[in-house]
Amino acid sequence: MEMKKTYVDAPDRSVYDIIDPLDVGYQVSSGLTEEIVREISKQKNEPEWMLDKRLESLKIYNQIPMPKWGPALDKLDIDKIITYIRPKASAQGSWDSLPENIQNTFDRLGILEAERVSLGGVGAQYDSEIVYHSIKEELTQQGVIYTDMETAVHEHEDIVRQYFMKLIPANDHKFMALHGAVWSGGSFVYVPKGVRVDIPLQSYFRLNAPGAGQFEHTLIIVDEGASVHFIEGCSAPKYDVVNLHAGGVELFVKDNAYLRYSTVENWSKNMLNLNTKRATVGKNGEIEWVSGTFGSQITMLYPSSILAGEGAKSKFTSVSFSGEGQELDTGTKVFHAASNTSSTIESKSISKDGGAAIYRSSVVVAPNAKNCKSSASCESLMLDDISRSDTLPVMDIRNSSANVGHEAKIGKISEQAVFYLMSRGLTEEKAKEMIVRGFVEPITKELPLEYAVEMNNLISIELEGSIG
Amino acid sequence: MNPVLNITPVKTWSWLNVNEMKYDGPLPERAPFNKNPLIEVPEGVSIDNIGDSSSLNLEDEEAFMAEYVRENRNHGYSIVVPENFKPARPLIIDYVLDADNPVVVDETSIILGKNSSLNIIFRYTGNIPEAFHAGITHIDVGQNANLTLTKVQLLNGEGNDLDYTRIEQGENSSTRTILIETGAKRTVGNWQSNLNGEGSSTSLKAAYIGSKDQVLDFNYRMNHKAKNTRGEILGQGALFDNCRKVLRDTIDFQRGSGGSKSGETENVLLLSDNAENLSVPLLLCVEDDVEGTHASTTGSIDDKALFYLMSRGLSKEQAEKMLIEAALIPIAMEIEHENTREMALEFIQRRLADETNY
Numbered sequence: 131m132e133m134k135k136t137y138v139d140a141p142d143r144s145v146y147d148i149i150d151p152l153d154v155g156y157q158v159s160s161g162l163t164e165e166i167v168r169e170i171s172k173q174k175n176e177p178e179w180m181l182d183k184r185l186e187s188l189k190i191y192n193q194i195p196m197p198k199w200g201p202a203l204d205k206l207d208i209d210k211i212i213t214y215i216r217p218k219a220s221a222q223g224s225w226d227s228l229p230e231n232i233q234n235t236f237d238r239l240g241i242l243e244a245e246r247v248s249l250g251g252v253g254a255q256y257d258s259e260i261v262y263h264s265i266k267e268e269l270t271q272q273g274v275i276y277t278d279m280e281t282a283v284h285e286h287e288d289i290v291r292q293y294f295m296k297l298i299p300a301n302d303h304k305f306m307a308l309h310g311a312v313w314s315g316g317s318f319v320y321v322p323k324g325v326r327v328d329i330p331l332q333s334y335f336r337l338n339a340p341g342a343g344q345f346e347h348t349l350i351i352v353d354e355g356a357s358v359h360f361i362e363g364c365s366a367p368k369y370d371v372v373n374l375h376a377g378g379v380e381l382f383v384k385d386n387a388y389l390r391y392s393t394v395e396n397w398s399k400n401m402l403n404l405n406t407k408r409a410t411v412g413k414n415g416e417i418e419w420v421s422g423t424f425g426s427q428i429t430m431l432y433p434s435s436i437l438a439g440e441g442a443k444s445k446f447t448s449v450s451f452s453g454e455g456q457e458l459d460t461g462t463k464v465f466h467a468a469s470n471t472s473s474t475i476e477s478k479s480i481s482k483d484g485g486a487a488i489y490r491s492s493v494v495v496a497p498n499a500k501n502c503k504s505s506a507s508c509e510s511l512m513l514d515d516i517s518r519s520d521t522l523p524v525m526d527i528r529n530s531s532a533n534v535g536h537e538a539k540i541g542k543i544s545e546q547a548v549f550y551l552m553s554r555g556l557t558e559e560k561a562k563e564m565i566v567r568g569f570v571e572p573i574t575k576e577l578p579l580e581y582a583v584e585m586n587n588l589i590s591i592e593l594e595g596s597i598g
Numbered sequence: 599m600n601p602v603l604n605i606t607p608v609k610t611w612s613w614l615n616v617n618e619m620k621y622d623g624p625l626p627e628r629a630p631f632n633k634n635p636l637i638e639v640p641e642g643v644s645i646d647n648i649g650d651s652s653s654l655n656l657e658d659e660e661a662f663m664a665e666y667v668r669e670n671r672n673h674g675y676s677i678v679v680p681e682n683f684k685p686a687r688p689l690i691i692d693y694v695l696d697a698d699n700p701v702v703v704d705e706t707s708i709i710l711g712k713n714s715s716l717n718i719i720f721r722y723t724g725n726i727p728e729a730f731h732a733g734i735t736h737i738d739v740g741q742n743a744n745l746t747l748t749k750v751q752l753l754n755g756e757g758n759d760l761d762y763t764r765i766e767q768g769e770n771s772s773t774r775t776i777l778i779e780t781g782a783k784r785t786v787g788n789w790q791s792n793l794n795g796e797g798s799s800t801s802l803k804a805a806y807i808g809s810k811d812q813v814l815d816f817n818y819r820m821n822h823k824a825k826n827t828r829g830e831i832l833g834q835g836a837l838f839d840n841c842r843k844v845l846r847d848t849i850d851f852q853r854g855s856g857g858s859k860s861g862e863t864e865n866v867l868l869l870s871d872n873a874e875n876l877s878v879p880l881l882l883c884v885e886d887d888v889e890g891t892h893a894s895t896t897g898s899i900d901d902k903a904l905f906y907l908m909s910r911g912l913s914k915e916q917a918e919k920m921l922i923e924a925a926l927i928p929i930a931m932e933i934e935h936e937n938t939r940e941m942a943l944e945f946i947q948r949r950l951a952d953e954t955n956y
Contacts, residue, residue, distance in 0.1 A: 142727075200608035200615070492614055497871050512886035515856065521881040524614050527896045528875065530868045534897070540883050540890040 132235055137521040145397065148238065150231045157215040161210050165187060167311050170214045174314070179291060184553075185298035188308025194304040200456045200490075201428045206402055211343045217256045223264055232256050238361075239295050241334050251276040253333035255346055258314040266329070273322040276357075277330055279347050281325040282318035283568035290318065291347055296417075297380040297409050305376045305404040309345050313378065316346035321356040321387075330392075332361040337376070343374040345485035350381045350389065354412075357388035364395050366474055373401045376425075381409035385439060390418040391444070405431050413439030413468075420576040421448040423460050432490060434463035437471035437502075444473040449573040452485030452517070452562050461490035461522075466532070475506035476572055488520045493536070497528040508538040511569060601625070603664040603760065604817040605788050607848050607880060610718075616844055616878050619815040623784045625704070625847040626730050629701035635693045640685035643716070648674035648705055655736070656762065660788070663762060667705055667734050674705040674733075677718075681711035686871075688717035688746075688935050694732065695724025695753070704733040707833060710743040712768075718748040720940050727756030729782070731912045739771040739785040741795065748933050752781040752945045762788040765838045769795030775930050777804040778942045783812055791829070792856075799828035805929035806833075807949050808841030808873060819848040820862075822855035822888070829860035834929055836867040836922045840951045842874040849881050849890050856887040864894045867922055869953070897908040916956035922950055 148591045164325050167188050171181040197201060217232065225233050225242055233422070234244060245252045251265035253563050256413065261279035269276070275286065282290050300310040338346045344364075349360045352358055364375070375397060383389045389409070404428035409417040419433045435444035444464055452458040464473040479487035493504050510519040521538045543565050551561035609617045639645055648671075656664040662817035662886040673693075679685065693702045702722070710716055722731045731751065738744050751759050759782040764775055779787045791800040800820055808814050831847045849860040868875050879892040899921050907917035926946050933939040 185748070195686070199611065208897045436923060481956075483815070492611065510881075512883060512888075515853070515886045517886070519883045520608060521879075521892070522608055522610050523879060524610060524616055525877045525894060525896060526614060526874070527866075527868060527877075528871070528873070530873075530898050532868065532870050532896060532898075535895045536877075536879065537895070538879070538881055538891065540881055540886060542886050 136543065138343045138478050148235070150235055152329070154539065155216040157212055158416070160210050160212045162188070162191070162213060162308070162311065163254055163290045166213060170312055170314065173214070173216065177287060178282060180283060181322045183295065184215070184311050187307045190300045191304060191307035191311055192264075194301070194307055200430055203402065205427070206374065207372070208308070210372070213343045213345065214258045214314055216259050220411065235336060236334065236383045239334065239336070248449045251331040251455040253278060253317045253393040255315045255333065255335045255344070258344065260315050261319070265331070269327060272325045274297050274325060275318065275320040277318055279316040279318050279349065282349070286318065287511050289320065289351070290349065293380065294380060295352060295378070295380070297382070297410055298378055298406055298529040302406070306378060306406050309347070309378045309406070309435060313347045314343070316348045316377070319350040319358065319360065321352045321358050323353045324355045326356065327358040330359040332363065335362070335364040337373055337375070343376065346377045348373045348377070348379040352383050352387040352389045354384045355386045359390040359392065360530060362391070362393040364397060375401055375403045375405060378530045379405070379407035381417065383409055383411045383415040385412040386414045387412065388416045390420065391433070392420040394422045394458060395425055399425065399427045401426040403431065407431070408432040408436070409434070410436040410438050411442035411444065414441040415439060415479040416443040416445070417443075418445045418571060418576070419447065419462065422458070422573055423450040423458055428460070429460060431460045432463055434465070435473065436465045436467055437473065438467050440470050442468060442471045445538055446473070446475045446477075447573055448583070449478045449489050449570045451481070452479065452481045452487040454483035454485060457486040457488070459490060463492045464494070464500045464504065465506065466495040469498075469500040470502070471499060474504070477508045478511070478569055478573065479519060480511045480513065480569070481519050482513040486514045486518040488522065491523045492521070492526065493534060495529050495532040498530050500531045502529065502534070504534045509569070510540040512542060603663055604658070604788055604815050604816060604911070605620060605659040606817070606846050606878060607819060607850065608882065614876070615848065616876055619786060621760070621784065621786065624730060626701045628670055629672060629703075630698050631702045632653055632673070632697040633681065633694070634695050636693050636913065637674070637688060637690040637692045642683050642685040643685050643689060644678040644680070646676045648676045648707065651676060651707070652705060657765070660762070663732070663760065665732070667703055667732060670703045670732070671705050672701070672703050677706065677708045679710045679714040679716045682713045684715040684937070685713065685717070688719055690719045690721070690935065690938070692721045693723070693730040695722070695726060695731070695757070696851065697726055699783065700724070700726055700728040701730045702733070704731075706733070706735045707735040708735070710745060711743045712737045714740065718933055719748040719750070719933070719935050721938060721941070722751040722753060722759065724757060725754045729753045729757030730847070731758070734758040734764070737763070737765045739765060739767045739773055741768040742770045743768070744772050746934055747810070748776045748938065749779060749780040750933070750938060750942050751785065754781065755783055755812065757782040758784045760786045763790065764802070765791040767793050767795055767798040767800065770797040771795060772799045773801070773827065774913070775800070775802045776929060777802065778806070779804070780806040780814065781945070785812070785814045787816045790821065791832050792821045792823060793827035794823050794831065795935065796824045797826050797877060798824065801830040803832045803929045803932060804834070805926045805946075806835040806843070807926065807946065808835065808837040808843045809839045809949065809953055810841065811839070812841040814841065814843040816845045817844065818938040820860055821850045821852060822858045822860060823852050823856060826857040827855060828858065831862040832929070833864040836869060836926060836950070837875055838870050840870070840872045844876040844878065846878040846880065846946070847892070849889045849892065851883040851885045851890060853884050855885050858885070859889040861890070862892040867894045867925055867945065868896050868898060869922075891903040913956070917956050919950050919954040919956045922954070
């Protein structure tokens, strides 16, 4: 019997590609100059220290060269990127107060429904500004703060100033410097000591304008003994010009605190996604990263965990799906900077139709960090012979009591596994569907149900014959 | 500016300092080597001094090494094994560096005809601080031919060694390489097998001990270029004191390598809090119908195994030495020449005795 290759649909993007008519409140001219940076700061009526930070970041951006590793970024011409677009809407506490087109956009994306059913708070960003923010009353009463970054800069200036771009400084890399110069929007979350936020908070970032950049900054502080699950979603319609996303996410997980940070990213294929995310974890604290990357033309994304306190833990789970014209370079970095810290990494990738999926990681154990444990597991599924999958891990271990293991696997779906399932009564197509869904199951099971369903819906599977 | 060696096939974050090795040791120029290193030459194998001929052909990024050997070569051989010929004994090339001949820069070209075989052993030893070896070995393994290659570098702890191997494999050929390159203060090992012919297979087993302020920098690569090829890399090491070790091992499934399988494994015993241990196991793939795996572990001596041996009456030092030997000796035991095997075993045991005080 001739076995034909399995066909796996690319993720369905139709709902994301609907473009709202442009109705801009204000935008800067394209490019990156001191004048533009000053104008952004003036539009936000920022304190002097924030303007100084922006200008310092701009200076650093102009000094740092482009990275010499990773995907080629020659498509990026910063002179053509509009770094700030304010829609004709300011941050609202009610969806009904928003312009109808913006409200409809987020309704189509399922955000309104999700808020009703399963979220403790929602932030919605449209182009460069947050247009909607809400938080359940009971959380506010417990002292939880969940607001947009601009409001936080004004209303919680001391705490923001203490933490803003301290974990990821502007000189970390060129695109963090860019972010520092032109950041706009994003969310600020503070969870007081001992408070457990049982229902997730979510921020959704929608980029509508062509040739624009989105540079949101997310700052989350989970105080001692507290816990929260934060979900981030993002999308943009497809254009022929390049859009740029260079967001920054800084997470401070204090002693005995817990934070789960989940992201489902579905940027359009003209998007360059150069996001930077980093967490620092205190004594016996825990960070969990859950990440699904499906969109963008090029992604360079490596959520990092600094295990700074004794007993701190990090768990990283990710899936990426790279299709035609895509180069998704994702992974993680873990720094064991204290004793008795532990980390696990589980990464899955699928590549097809010429897509490139690259897993890139580093696990570092400092000389003073005793009895650390780390284990990493990467699996790559290649669905044809025109795609690419590279696994590029590095382990740098400098303490003799560390126990570090890494394993990786690449290949097609096992014919033995298919045979086994068929021997149990499944058809060949159902067997393969089960195996492919099972491949991404470690990720989907970590998300709230609605988002797991969305992630499964992003991959529709039509199976004919053997996979690979 | 220090010359750059051992360039990683795919670059990663530069702060990790693994994309290349900046060599900061001596680079002797046009030194003579006036000894005859041939110990055993099996009948039927043609061996001539390399003379002016050269098959130097490294990748562009390794241009420095190619040029250095070309300009400063002072020894080397051109070796041919005729078709269908399988020598009964190994060919041994034994470079013993001494005060009169402290430097060898060698280039050796080996051609194995179809259906032939060869067991060739290179030994680099020398108990002088000026001992220096740089060399490139090119091997063309013909259809259905079999190669066993052993390189043992046991220079004094002040010497320097830069050793490159390039193997081109024809259809259904097989190669086995054993590397114990671990003596010199700076050891740079670069080994690559190109599986050009369908059904060809390769394996590399490498053992190393890092101690004092040694720098061990390795770059091993298997390029699967044809269908149904097989590859295996195993690295076993023990690190003490203030040494630094970087081991890059790469499996590269290139276009046309459908049906191939390959695996790489590295196990490191890290026995000092001042040693630097970097592992870079890369897996590159543009084919779907392949199976590739890699695994890397770093740890100290297993407590349970240590307890077991001590409960049998061994001292802690004895037990530790035994367990470290157990990780390294099996690779030395694969050497298919008794004298060379004994040399390697003796070196391992002596070095471990120094480090474990037993």
